[in-house]
Amino acid sequence: MNAMSTSPTHIEQIYRDHSRRVLATLIRLLNDFSLAEESLQEAFVAALRQWPQEGIPDNPAAWLISTGQRRGIDQIRRHQTARRHAHLVEPGDASMEEADETPIDDDLLRLLFTCCHPALAMEARVALTLREMCGLTTEQIARALLQKPVTVAQRIVRAKRKIRDAGIPYKVPDSHELPQRLPDVLKVIYLVFNEGYSRTEGQHVLDVSLAGEAIQLAESLARLLPHGEVFGLAALMYLQHSRRDARQDPCGELVTLEHQDRNLWNQADIRLGLDWLAQALQFTPVAPYTLQASIAAEHATARHASDTNWKRIVLLYDALHRQQPSAVIALNRAVAVAMRDSPQEGLRLLEQLTSTREVLSYHLFHAARADLLRRAGDTESARMAYQQALVLAVQEPERRFLARQLRLLDDDPTSRPAP
Numbered sequence: 076m077n078a079m080s081t082s083p084t085h086i087e088q089i090y091r092d093h094s095r096r097v098l099a100t101l102i103r104l105l106n107d108f109s110l111a112e113e114s115l116q117e118a119f120v121a122a123l124r125q126w127p128q129e130g131i132p133d134n135p136a137a138w139l140i141s142t143g144q145r146r147g148i149d150q151i152r153r154h155q156t157a158r159r160h161a162h163l164v165e166p167g168d169a170s171m172e173e174a175d176e177t178p179i180d181d182d183l184l185r186l187l188f189t190c191c192h193p194a195l196a197m198e199a200r201v202a203l204t205l206r207e208m209c210g211l212t213t214e215q216i217a218r219a220l221l222q223k224p225v226t227v228a229q230r231i232v233r234a235k236r237k238i239r240d241a242g243i244p245y246k247v248p249d250s251h252e253l254p255q256r257l258p259d260v261l262k263v264i265y266l267v268f269n270e271g272y273s274r275t276e277g278q279h280v281l282d283v284s285l286a287g288e289a290i291q292l293a294e295s296l297a298r299l300l301p302h303g304e305v306f307g308l309a310a311l312m313y314l315q316h317s318r319r320d321a322r323q324d325p326c327g328e329l330v331t332l333e334h335q336d337r338n339l340w341n342q343a344d345i346r347l348g349l350d351w352l353a354q355a356l357q358f359t360p361v362a363p364y365t366l367q368a369s370i371a372a373e374h375a376t377a378r379h380a381s382d383t384n385w386k387r388i389v390l391l392y393d394a395l396h397r398q399q400p401s402a403v404i405a406l407n408r409a410v411a412v413a414m415r416d417s418p419q420e421g422l423r424l425l426e427q428l429t430s431t432r433e434v435l436s437y438h439l440f441h442a443a444r445a446d447l448l449r450r451a452g453d454t455e456s457a458r459m460a461y462q463q464a465l466v467l468a469v470q471e472p473e474r475r476f477l478a479r480q481l482r483l484l485d486d487d488p489t490s491r492p493a494p
Contacts, residue, residue: 091284096136098111099186101144102245103182108235109235110151114144118142122138185247186207187260189246191260195238197259202216202231203231205263205267206231253299258304267292268285272316293309294309303357307363309348310349311364311367312348313344313347313348313351314345314349321337321340323472349372352368356369366398367395385415389412389415409421409424409428418451422444436467439464442460445460458485461481
């Protein structure tokens with residue numbers, strides 16, 4: 076035991092740091108999602124009771140796994156279901172010691188592939204993974220997926236029931252199955268990263284630990300399956316994550332890419348990202364995550380914002396949109412065209428997207444349009460677009476940024492309508 080602080084706040088931090096890994100291992104040991112979740116909670120209740128008196132163990136995760144497993148086995152015995160779980164072994168057996176030596180990353184990958192099993196609907200795979208791998212609340216998942224919380228909750232419950240009733244194995248697929256399973260897994264990892272890189276709600280722009288978790292998952296997957304898109308995703312996340320220290324000022328205010336202090340960008344992460352990208356580009360055809368990483372690399376290697384190679388970025392967005400036509404990619408391409416050519420040309424392209432309901436309910440569409448209108452000198456239209464973006468935004472730093480942009484327009488005498 077060590078002598079570090081055992082306050083409830085510190086134990087809560089341990090929960091945030093270790094709970095997903097502990098849960099992944101408990102699912103393997105107990106072979107039941109719901110039982111593992113209950114056992115995890117009981118283990119932390121025991122920690123809250125014991126650690127303030129006894130001190131925090133040197134290896135909190137191992138303590139929690141051992142305690143949770145004992146609680147789970149006790150519950151199995153209480154419900155007289157030991158026969159259905161005959162493969163479980165008692166604590167202290169040699170086979171259990173071998174199981175406990177299984178690397179935690181392997182358990183996380185087992186959990187990831189189980190959550191993304193093709194027997195589950197795609198929406199259920201994403202929701203279940205965000206819940207089980209990252210511990211996101213139902214509301215956060217609903218926000219990320221643009222769905223109602225009750226819908227997400229029902230999907231998670233049904234997914235767990237399907238895993239149990241269909242006997243979906245808790246394992247990493249065999250090598251011949253991996254390429255078929257990969258795209259869904261990559262999508263989920265990137266959704267996890269985005270939840271950390273740009274929080275869907277709350278007082279902060281980013282959650283560095285959550286973004287780091289996604290990067291670790293991608294690197295573990297790259298070791299398991301050397302594939303161009305796995306490398307491309309790792310490159311993309313490293314290049315985006317390299318900007319974490321510049322995305323907020325010391326007061327927690329959002330700083331746009333154009334105005335970030337590039338001296339704060341993490342050069343080690345940029346080098347790692349470029350290394351992953353170089354590996355990804357050896358695979359053909361070049362796939363979507365690798366194209367996105369190539370765009371991120373253009374930003375990462377530009378010494379100043381004015382040095383950005385917008386011509387190449389537009390070409391990369393052209394290729395990306397051909398592979399993955401979507402309103403969000405079209406929006407980003409329009410902004411790149413505006414930077415390459417003119418705000419007016421970007422606005423023309425944005426106007427073509429207004430027939431899409433998804434776009435009109437997306438606050439970043441209105442924010443991008445407001446910025447281009449401001450650059451084009453149409454401040455009154457820019458004001459209305461910023462106001463619409465502010466109505467739709469939920470993240471507090473983004474809301475403060477949009478409100479600040481409105482104030483700047485109001486403070487500019489040239490932006491006021493003539494009397």
